[in-house]
Amino acid sequence: MQREQSVWAQLGDVLRRRRRFALACFALVLAGTALVTFTTTPVYRAKAVVQIEQPSGFILRTDLFGAGLGSTLPQEQAELLDTYPFKILVDSLVVISQYKGIHLSHYQYSERIRQLFERELCPDATAADLQACVQANAARLEGRPADRPKRERDMEQEVWARWVEDTGLIELYGEAESPRRAQDAANAAAICVVWQNEQIRKEEARYTARFIRRQLEAPDGVKAQLAKIDEQLASFKREKAFLDAQEETRALVTQIVELSTRQWQGILRLTDLRQRLAATRQRLGQEPSTLVSPTIYENPTVQEIKKQLVTAEAELLSLQAQFMDEHPRVQAALARVEALRERLRSEASRIESVQRVPNPVHQELYKNAALLSADIVGQEAQQSAMDTVLQGLRQRLLAVPELERQLTQLLRQRQVLEKQYLLLMERLQEAELSEAVLLGNARIVEMAVLPGQRVKPRRILNLLMGTVLGTILAIGFALLLEQVDRRLPSPSLTAQWLETPLVGSIPMVRDGAQAPALTDATAVEAFRHLRIAVRLAEMEQPIRVLVIASPGAGEGKTFVARHLAVSMAQSGRRVLLADADLRAPMQHRLEGVPLSPGLVQLLSGESTLEECLRPARVEGLWLLPAGAEVSYSTELLESARMSELLSQLQERYDLLVLDAPPLESTADATVLALHSDSVLMVVQPGATPREAALRAVETLRALPHTRLLGVVANRVPRSMYNHISYPPPRRQSL
Structure with missing residues (x-):
């Protein structure tokens, strides 16, 4: 803080x-x-509001097919209004309306706006040439060539837009030096927005319809791809006879179970037939007979019929796996199997009649053996056919996942193409409808009114x-x-800059600065504060010889030395004021005494001390003038005689105040500082250079046995002087 x-x-x-x-x-x-x-021409502002409905239908989705032509989004529409083509169109419409007396505030609706452009402004122009026609008519009315574009800075109005976020509203502002032109500019901007929006929508609809037709009717378009995938799906179903994976799996498992059961039953029957045939043959061998009849297996006709029966049985089982028993193909296969079995039995009977023997038991056993052999052959053929069918069914069952994957892929491709086809057809209808009705998605919500107050x-x-x-x-x-400014600032900042205490601040004295005694009460009080500061410094170390110096000339060291000596003398002390500035002495003038004899003659031995000392007009104060000017002042001040003189004077006076020359000009002040107890440096804020004051302080600090009491700010402006007198001052002398 x-x-x-x-x-x-x-x-x-x-x-x-x-x-x-x-x-x-x-x-x-x-x-x-x-x-x-107060000299700027007043500017008026009018506002119109246009609403851009959020685009839907084909306008929003044209980018899905890469066919987006223009944008009718509110924020992008607002950005387009800041372009030169839009501003020149608005300017042309304003010019035409003012020349022809057209009140643009009457054209708020889309139908009226189309009539304005197509019937009133350019009745003979095509839709594509309407904008160029409007600009040409405006150029003709202004008397400038149509091929020379009007510069934006030459337009008498300024048009700009602001999009109201999340509302779809665009606020259009027109600014001009006249209220009527500002109103026309805002209304013209709103009209141009609605008209251009309608033209963009129309062109987008036409372009989108043309693009969708190309997408549908192209050789590799959606329609052709859909027909191709339908053909692939039909071919798959026709060749693979595969419709549904679950139903197909269920049917195949059922058929496999049924055939496995029938196969097991056939195995049991075949085992029984073989056992019966073996028993019959055993009995047949036991019957007496002179002839051995050949077995039925050795007959070639029977072997051929057996092969045909096996093939017929396999075909019958395959058809039964695919169709119901009532199916004509199943019935035909069944009839063929029965016919082959009947032929086998007939052939066995024929063989029996040829080999007939007189023994009836032998004959009966032989007949039974032939019949059992025929049944065994038929059963074996049936078992072989069932093995073949079961193997095929198992292979079909293993192929179901792959068929399901192929069918699913085909169905998915068809579904995607069908959605694309339906979407394109829907967009095509929307585009054709939009192209026919010519409706935009912009409408004027609020027309501009005549502004009553200026905005600029x-x-x-x-x-x-x-x-x-x-x-x-x-x-x-x-x-x-x-x-x-490289000069010292205020007294407080001067002390900070020089890192030296501020022991006194003397205000600027307007009158009586050169008088022997001060009459300014503030200045008198300032010297009293300075006197007290010196007395406080004496509490640490006695001060017998006090040098008053300054960095440069004209900073008031002589003034400060004299009146500090006066203030010291008024406090009851015996004070000697010695003018040690041998090159530019001033103290004798303030006191009104002769310059010589003085300090120079005293040091040279030309005069005695009593001849040189002069009592001042203030009690307790004596003056030692500088004396005649010499060229070797530094040598005089540096001589042993000077040290002796100061010692002699210290015996007679309580305090010696030496008015020294500037530190920057000569070496005299440095020599005097060596002879003194303490030094006060006088500076003038706002006049003394900072570098000179800093060098002077560093010079004094470098001297051994020399104490720099601080700085005295002289000629401080009254506005910067903080001393408050109490009670109100009276004029007094010092």
Whole structure:
């Protein structure tokens, strides 16, 4: 907090010292702002509102097929309104309306806007040439060539738009120097937005319809791809006889179970037939007979019939797996099997009749053996056929997942193509309908009204901004001057810069600065404060010889030395004021005494001390003038005689005040500082260069046995002087 107060205090100090420049800068900025504000031509603003409905249908989805032509989104439409083609169209419409007396506020609806462009502005132009026709007519009315475009800066109105987010609304503003032109500009902008939106929608619909037709009717288009996938699906179903994976699996498992059961039953029957045939043959062998009849297996006819029966049985089982028993093909196969079996039995009977023997038991057994052999052959053929069919069914069952994958892929491709086809057909119908009805998705919500008040210049706002800007520039200018100015600033900042205590601050004395005694009460009080500061410094170390020096000439060291000596003498001390500035002495003039004899003659041995000392007009104060000017002043001050003289004077006086020459000009002040107890350096804020003061302080600090009490700020402006007198001052002398 203390640091902030210090910064603000320093800023206030800078502004006080640079107040003339800061006030001049502030006044110039404020005057310039006022001049521009009150001399600028007033500008009026009108507003119209257009709503862009969120696009739907084919306008929104054309990018799905890569056919997007223009954009009718509200935010993008608002960006297009800032282009030169739109502004020149608005300007042309405003020019034509003002020349022909057309009231644009009457054209709010789409039908009226189409009539304005197609019947009133350019009745003979085509839809594609309407915009060029409007611009050409405006150029003709303005008397300029149609082929020379009008520059944007030559337009008498300014048009701009603002999109209201999440509403679909576009606010159109027209600004001009006359209220009527501002109103016409805003209304013309709204009309052009609706008309261009309708033209864009129409062109988009025409382009989209043409694009969709190409997508549908192309050799590799959606329609051809759909027909091709339908053909592939039909061919798959026809060749694979596969419709549904679950039903197909269920049917195949059922057939496999049924055939397995029948096969097991056939195996049992075949085993029984073989056992019966073996028993019959055993009995047949036991019957007496002289002839052995050949078995039925050795007959070639029987072997051929057996092969045909096996084939017929296999075909019958295959057909039964695919069709019902009532199917004609199943019935035909069944009849063929029965016919082959009947032939087998007939052939067995024929063989029996040929080999007939007289033994009837042998004959009966032989007949039974032949019949059993025929049944065994038929059963074996049936078993072989069932094995073949079962193997085929198992292979079909294993192939079901692959067939299902192929069928699913074909169905998925067909579904995707069908959706694309239906979507394209729907968009085509929408595009053809939009092209036919010519409706846009923009409408004018609010027409502009005649503005009653100007929007530019904003006088109060401009003046406030000028005040703020002037204040900022004034502060900046003051700070800039502070940085550029290499002179010491205020007394407090001087002490900070030099890192030396500020022991006194003497205000500027307007009258009586050269008088022997001060009459300014504030200055008198300032020297009293300086006297007390010196007395406080004496509490640490006695001060017998005090040198008053300054970095340069003209900073008031002589004035400070004299009146500090006067103040010391008035406190009851015996004080000697010695004018040690041998090159430019001034103390004798303030006291009104001769310059010589003085310090030079005393050091040269030309005069005695009593001859050189002169009592001042203040009790307790004596003056030692500088004496005649010599060219070797430094050598005189550096001589042993000077040390002896100072020791002699210290015995007679309580305090010796030496008025020294400037530190920057000669070496005399440095020599005097070597002879003294303490040094006070006088500076003038706003006049003393910072570098000179800093070099002077560093020079004094480098001297051994020399104490720099601090700096005395002289000629401080009254505005920077913080002393408050109490009670109200009366004129007094010092």
